[in-house]
Amino acid sequence: MKTSIATVSISGALPEKLEAIAAAGFDGVEIFEQDFIAHDGGAREVGRMIRDYGLDITLFQPFRDFECLPEPLRSKAFDRAKRKFDVMQELGTDLILICSSVHPRALGGIQRAADDLAELGEIAGARGLRIGYEALAWGRHINDHRDAWEIVRRADHGSVGLILDSFHTLGRRIDPESIRAIPGDKIFFVQLADAPAIEMDLLYWSRHFRNMPGEGDLEIRRFMQAVMAAGYAGPISLEIFNDQFRGSNAKATAQDGYRSLVALMDDVRRAEPETSIDLPQIPPRVAAQDISFLEFTAQGDEVESLSAFLSTLGFANIARHRNKQVSLWQQGDVRLVINSETEGHAAHVWNTRGLAVCDIGLQVGSARDTVLRANALGSPTFSQPTGPGEMAIPAIRGLGGSVLHFIDADSGLGDVWDVEFAPVGDARPAQAGITHVDHIAQTMSYEDMLSWTLFYTTLFGMEKTPMVDVIDPDGLVRSQAVESSGGRLKITLNGAETHRTLAGRFLASTFGASVQHIALSTEDIFATVTTLMAAGFAPLPIPANYYDDLAARFDMPEGLLDKLKAGNILYDREGEAEFFQVYSRAFAGGLFFEIIQRGPGYKGFGGPNAPFRIAAQKRLGLGKGIPET
Ligand SMILES: O=C(O)c1ccc(O)c(O)c1
Numbered sequence: 001m002k003t004s005i006a007t008v009s010i011s012g013a014l015p016e017k018l019e020a021i022a023a024a025g026f027d028g029v030e031i032f033e034q035d036f037i038a039h040d041g042g043a044r045e046v047g048r049m050i051r052d053y054g055l056d057i058t059l060f061q062p063f064r065d066f067e068c069l070p071e072p073l074r075s076k077a078f079d080r081a082k083r084k085f086d087v088m089q090e091l092g093t094d095l096i097l098i099c100s101s102v103h104p105r106a107l108g109g110i111q112r113a114a115d116d117l118a119e120l121g122e123i124a125g126a127r128g129l130r131i132g133y134e135a136l137a138w139g140r141h142i143n144d145h146r147d148a149w150e151i152v153r154r155a156d157h158g159s160v161g162l163i164l165d166s167f168h169t170l171g172r173r174i175d176p177e178s179i180r181a182i183p184g185d186k187i188f189f190v191q192l193a194d195a196p197a198i199e200m201d202l203l204y205w206s207r208h209f210r211n212m213p214g215e216g217d218l219e220i221r222r223f224m225q226a227v228m229a230a231g232y233a234g235p236i237s238l239e240i241f242n243d244q245f246r247g248s249n250a251k252a253t254a255q256d257g258y259r260s261l262v263a264l265m266d267d268v269r270r271a272e273p274e275t276s277i278d279l280p281q282i283p284p285r286v287a288a289q290d291i292s293f294l295e296f297t298a299q300g301d302e303v304e305s306l307s308a309f310l311s312t313l314g315f316a317n318i319a320r321h322r323n324k325q326v327s328l329w330q331q332g333d334v335r336l337v338i339n340s341e342t343e344g345h346a347a348h349v350w351n352t353r354g355l356a357v358c359d360i361g362l363q364v365g366s367a368r369d370t371v372l373r374a375n376a377l378g379s380p381t382f383s384q385p386t387g388p389g390e391m392a393i394p395a396i397r398g399l400g401g402s403v404l405h406f407i408d409a410d411s412g413l414g415d416v417w418d419v420e421f422a423p424v425g426d427a428r429p430a431q432a433g434i435t436h437v438d439h440i441a442q443t444m445s446y447e448d449m450l451s452w453t454l455f456y457t458t459l460f461g462m463e464k465t466p467m468v469d470v471i472d473p474d475g476l477v478r479s480q481a482v483e484s485s486g487g488r489l490k491i492t493l494n495g496a497e498t499h500r501t502l503a504g505r506f507l508a509s510t511f512g513a514s515v516q517h518i519a520l521s522t523e524d525i526f527a528t529v530t531t532l533m534a535a536g537f538a539p540l541p542i543p544a545n546y547y548d549d550l551a552a553r554f555d556m557p558e559g560l561l562d563k564l565k566a567g568n569i570l571y572d573r574e575g576e577a578e579f580f581q582v583y584s585r586a587f588a589g590g591l592f593f594e595i596i597q598r599g600p601g602y603k604g605f606g607g608p609n610a611p612f613r614i615a616a617q618k619r620l621g622l623g624k625g626i627p628e629t
Pocket residue numbers: 061062097099134136165191206207239
């Protein structure tokens with residue numbers, strides 16, 4: 001399988017685009033004509049530069065407003081095409097995309113278009129070139145791939161073929177099943193783009209909101225199943241017009257593209273095992289079962305104050321690492337690790353971000369398969385030297401320099417706590433009834449949200465839930481959850497657009513995306529809060545106005561409101577399903593804990609309460625260090 005991406009999908013000048021595309025692992029590029037014209041260098045030189053990056057030019061595009069013109073426009077269009085053929089030959093590519101005409105003077109007619117294409121095909125063929133015809137969703141006469149195919153069929157010329165683009169088909173809600181009947185060798189090229197389901201003008205939607213397969217809501221897999229079933233064997237290329245991608249990091253966008261393409265084609269192969277797809281075998285999406293541990297990096301006084309803070313949350317320091325400055329804190333199934341080594345990944349993170357979560361440990365179906373699949377999707381393995389008697393826990397680099405470790409049940413990796421750690425004498429059992437991590441929240445800039453969503457949903461059996469808006473007094477934060485099937489592992493991804501929001505300030509003070517909050521689960525929030533307050537836990541104070549409003553919004557059983565108020569507990573309900581949450585104060589520039597009691601059937605995260613929580617946290621300040629206990 002040959003992978004390709006259009007230069008228009010990536011930010012920067014042509015050499016930067018090419019470098020990013022090559023580094024991400026693509027085999028080829030579609031040269032978007034504007035990128036070539038804007039470049040200061042001739043076609044031969046550009047062709048050489050592209051080949052020096054190890055890339056093929058899979059397509060030259062677009063050639064606009066060709067078919068069905070009256071004279072003298074028609075002759076002019078043929079002349080224009082011949083000039084472009086010259087450029088293609090100098091570049092070293094044999095295929096050009098002709099998109100269906102939007103010219104106001106274009107005449108309709110399937111046969112007229114077929115005759116024009118056949119005549120141009122004859123000219124192209126004589127020069128060893130091929131032309132591919134694509135129906136733009138907003139084409140003046142031709143806007144459906146089924147009509148474009150009829151034109152190509154009637155043109156009946158070896159140098160004339162069809163180009164399919166998932167956006168134009170799916171964006172117009174045309175059933176992709178119709179593709180299965182097209183002979184595979186008459187499909188000259190396939191372009192893929194996804195898009196979010198928003199109602200708007202087709203052209204505007206296409207030019208500004210396309211995104212990588214899996215990042216949007218179109219049925220790209222079904223489209224691609226039909227294409228492969230037709231017997232298509234050419235390049236599979238991403239053509240993503242997206243305002244945000246035009247302005248973001250070229251390498252990161254290219255990596256996302258590669259990840260999306262490999263994951264998609266793996267899905268297609270699994271869904272349609274009888275079609276042949278030339279792609280190395282990779283393990284399927286891995287079951288992500290739970291948070292196994294969360295590791296904080298801390299230095300100096302922070303270690304003691306974070307330890308004291310964890311005690312007020314009911315955690316017990318049950319063990320110390322045998323060789324390293326690393327301590328293990330546990331309560332129920334929740335393991336928190338404090339790493340104060342002065343070398344290695346934790347120390348690196350501390351040097352740039354200060355006190356922060358530096359590592360996420362996930363309990364997965366197979367740690368080995370997770371790393372294999374991650375590698376195939378473009379995420380490198382992470383490793384650092386292990387000391388005597390230490391286990392090599394499989395790990396990868398996630399996005400933005402983050403690290404994730406994987407622990408599974410079968411490989412013995414779960415023994416790491418007994419093998420590498422020695423029990424601490426004064427260990428005491430967990431006291432406060434916290435059972436497991438309900439979810440973690442990662443904060444990032446808004447433009448990184450698609451990348452992280454794609455990261456989790458392509459590597460793991462996780463699904464995204466609809467995006468919601470969280471109102472901060474100083475701006476909007478968008479929140480998107482990804483959840484494992486069954487829902488035990490939940491990660492909320494919060495995208496900040498401005499540095500004035502709580503999330504934005506956390507981002508600025510920690511220099512990049514990281515875990516901002518950890519939500520812990522209890523089965524009895526009132527008992528838990530009572531215990532914790534006795535241990536010195538200071539909940540985030542919630543104003544009386546909030547509780548007056550609760551009384552107005554919900555029918556509350558006698559006495560419940562007073563209990564909520566006494567514990568600074570927030571409340572929400574979905575139908576009959578109840579939800580309770582209490583927050584810690586923010587520390588270390590905006591980190592915080594949350595304790596949750598999730599009634600059966602409650603699916604959300606207390607979104608309606610977020611504005612009041614954020615306002616309360618901002619009133620108290622984000623704290624440079626650890627909260628006073
Ligand atoms: O938006 C456009 O004009 C345009 C051009 C070429 C394409 O392949 C396409 O899908 C859209």
